[in-house]
Amino acid sequence: MTRRTRTTRNGPALGRGATVAAALAVLALVAGCTGDAGPSPEANPGPAAVEEPASPSAEAVVERVPLVVGGTEITVEVHPLVRAGEHVVLTYDLVQEGTERVRLGTRFGGNLEGDYVRLADVEEKQVYLQGVDAAGEVVGEPGTVDHVPVEGLRVQRVFAAPPAGTEALGLMLPGAYLESVPVIDADVPAPGAHDGASPAAGTGPDAEPLDVDAVADAPVHGLESFTRELGGAVDVLESTEQVQISLGGDVLFASSSFDLTPEAVAVVDAAAAHLSSREPGVVDVVGHTDDVGDDASNQVLSENRARAVADALAQRIDTSAYELRPSGRGEAEPLVPNSNDENRATNRRVVLTLTSQITTQTQVEATGELPEFDGPVATGEEGVLEEGARTWRYTAPAVQRVGDSLLVTLEVTAEDDEVDSGIQPGALSGFWSYRGEGSVVPQHVLGLTLMSGSTAVYPYDYHVGSDSRGKELWHTLGELSTLQRVDGGETIRFVALYPSIGDVDTVTLQLNKALGARPFRLTDIPVTD
Numbered sequence: 001m002t003r004r005t006r007t008t009r010n011g012p013a014l015g016r017g018a019t020v021a022a023a024l025a026v027l028a029l030v031a032g033c034t035g036d037a038g039p040s041p042e043a044n045p046g047p048a049a050v051e052e053p054a055s056p057s058a059e060a061v062v063e064r065v066p067l068v069v070g071g072t073e074i075t076v077e078v079h080p081l082v083r084a085g086e087h088v089v090l091t092y093d094l095v096q097e098g099t100e101r102v103r104l105g106t107r108f109g110g111n112l113e114g115d116y117v118r119l120a121d122v123e124e125k126q127v128y129l130q131g132v133d134a135a136g137e138v139v140g141e142p143g144t145v146d147h148v149p150v151e152g153l154r155v156q157r158v159f160a161a162p163p164a165g166t167e168a169l170g171l172m173l174p175g176a177y178l179e180s181v182p183v184i185d186a187d188v189p190a191p192g193a194h195d196g197a198s199p200a201a202g203t204g205p206d207a208e209p210l211d212v213d214a215v216a217d218a219p220v221h222g223l224e225s226f227t228r229e230l231g232g233a234v235d236v237l238e239s240t241e242q243v244q245i246s247l248g249g250d251v252l253f254a255s256s257s258f259d260l261t262p263e264a265v266a267v268v269d270a271a272a273a274h275l276s277s278r279e280p281g282v283v284d285v286v287g288h289t290d291d292v293g294d295d296a297s298n299q300v301l302s303e304n305r306a307r308a309v310a311d312a313l314a315q316r317i318d319t320s321a322y323e324l325r326p327s328g329r330g331e332a333e334p335l336v337p338n339s340n341d342e343n344r345a346t347n348r349r350v351v352l353t354l355t356s357q358i359t360t361q362t363q364v365e366a367t368g369e370l371p372e373f374d375g376p377v378a379t380g381e382e383g384v385l386e387e388g389a390r391t392w393r394y395t396a397p398a399v400q401r402v403g404d405s406l407l408v409t410l411e412v413t414a415e416d417d418e419v420d421s422g423i424q425p426g427a428l429s430g431f432w433s434y435r436g437e438g439s440v441v442p443q444h445v446l447g448l449t450l451m452s453g454s455t456a457v458y459p460y461d462y463h464v465g466s467d468s469r470g471k472e473l474w475h476t477l478g479e480l481s482t483l484q485r486v487d488g489g490e491t492i493r494f495v496a497l498y499p500s501i502g503d504v505d506t507v508t509l510q511l512n513k514a515l516g517a518r519p520f521r522l523t524d525i526p527v528t529d
Contacts, residue, residue, distance in 0.1 A: 058082045058186040065176045070103040071487045080182045084212050088161045089188045094153045102148040106481055107174040115475050119159050120170040122405050125223040125240050127462050131158040131215035139214045141191045156210045160218035175493040179402050221462035225499040226434050227364050231454040234270045242355045245271045249348030258304035272316035280321035281356040285310045287328040290344035302328030309350045335436050366502045368454030373521050380525035390423045391415040396509050398528050406498045417488040426483030430512035439472045446479035446494045451508040452501045459496040
């Protein structure tokens with residue numbers, strides 16, 4: 001029996017509402033129009049809408065996406081999502097125009113194959129992963145996608161079906177995000193069949209039919225978001241079911257004091273706004289200290305600080321609806337080891353936790369000035385040049401609004417003459433462990449921070465289990481491995497989805513200092529609709 005898991009643990013896109021209608025209108029045109037496969041790899045354009053099918057057909061090509069992969073360009077032809085009982089089937093064709101097969105590396109496969117191609121409902125804050133069988137293997141044809149033959153390749157994958165009435169879902173591909181892929185009722189396309197729209201694609205007449213019944217688990221995870229406001233004084237970790245707000249103790253209180261500072265007003269105001277955007281419930285207000293001083297004194301200090309924050313919140317929210325429950329943990333629960341002054345400052349905090357559903361969207365506001373930065377800085381259009389064993393240029397011409405979220409596209413250009421080099425742009429993971437020392441992300445994940453003034457946001461992420469060391473493993477709704485082949489003169493794209501920041505016209509992207517990363521900052525990136 002299929003087990004459908006819903007976990008809610010604590011690239012240029014098309015517009016969702018208008019795009020559903022646009023995509024369905026596209027499906028009403030004439031089938032068989034192939035169009036141009038796309039410009040050269042150097043241009044590396046984004047997805048292009050296609051005009052085609054005769055009727056809402058599973059064989060219709062909703063969108064053609066040119067991608068640079070394996071040192072060349074291929075085209076991903078995306079078909080509608082087809083309902084099949086408790087599941088939907090995604091069909092896409094990988095098409096190439098060369099005379100030799102194209103190696104994909106890990107862009108569509110590898111150890112994270114189940115997460116490379118994902119469906120998303122950003123409005124409902126959910127991500128759908130590829131269905132697997134009882135042995136944990138991805139269900140689909142072909143089972144492994146590591147190359148594209150000359151004749152092309154049809155790929156089919158199974159996901160949990162969205163709720164009835166859902167007209168479209170987003171599709172995260174390597175290097176592109178399509179906001180609106182229609183969900184239709186139709187027969188699942190045959191693995192090797194084609195209506196002539198792309199005669200090169202397909203897996204041949206001997207292809208095995210897709211065994212949807214083999215799916216034992218089709219995970220659906222809740223998306224969570226992390227934002228930093230007021231220069232890090234307010235950290236908000238939010239899911240559809242819970243919000244956790246960490247208030248910086250050094251902004252709230254003077255050393256060894258539990259009297260709120262004048263600067264604490266804006267901090268408590270921001271916290272109250274986040275709490276008021278959710279259904280009523282109990283708010284745990286927990287004080288924490290570092291390890292300086294004795295245990296008993298730290299315990300008392302943490303309790304007094306929690307009560308001080310609770311008293312301030314009581315003046316801003318309805319305590320008959322939001323019961324405030326202050327307590328202290330002293331130095332017993334550090335977020336990070338108390339090994340240096342910076343870590344001790346992180347551990348001095350008051351944490352507010354409310355478990356309840358979101359009722360209204362709290363807009364993260366841009367405030368203050370960008371903090372000082374030690375590293376190369378340039379506009380997003382100009383890009384930053386990194387010179388080392390290879391020469392890379394990082395650019396971000398624009399950031400696009402996708403509903404209440406922002407789609408970030410980082411373009412990486414190899415400004416050298418290397419071909420099939422073993423040196424790849426894998427050092428783009430600039431995340432710090434905002435979930436604590438017990439959590440990890442994939443080694444080569446796209447780790448950019450999106451900023452406006454002193455406000456910073458991180459990509460949506462979701463919990464996928466534990467690694468071999470017992471650490472909690474989190475994947476982002478974005479590129480999970482930037483360790484990809486890029487030949488000299490080529491430009492490759494990496495994408496990720498982020499919570500939105502206010503009504504801003506421009507944003508900044510920043511790669512923070514982390515193990516193996518070389519920090520840079522891209523400024524004045526326009527936000528487009």
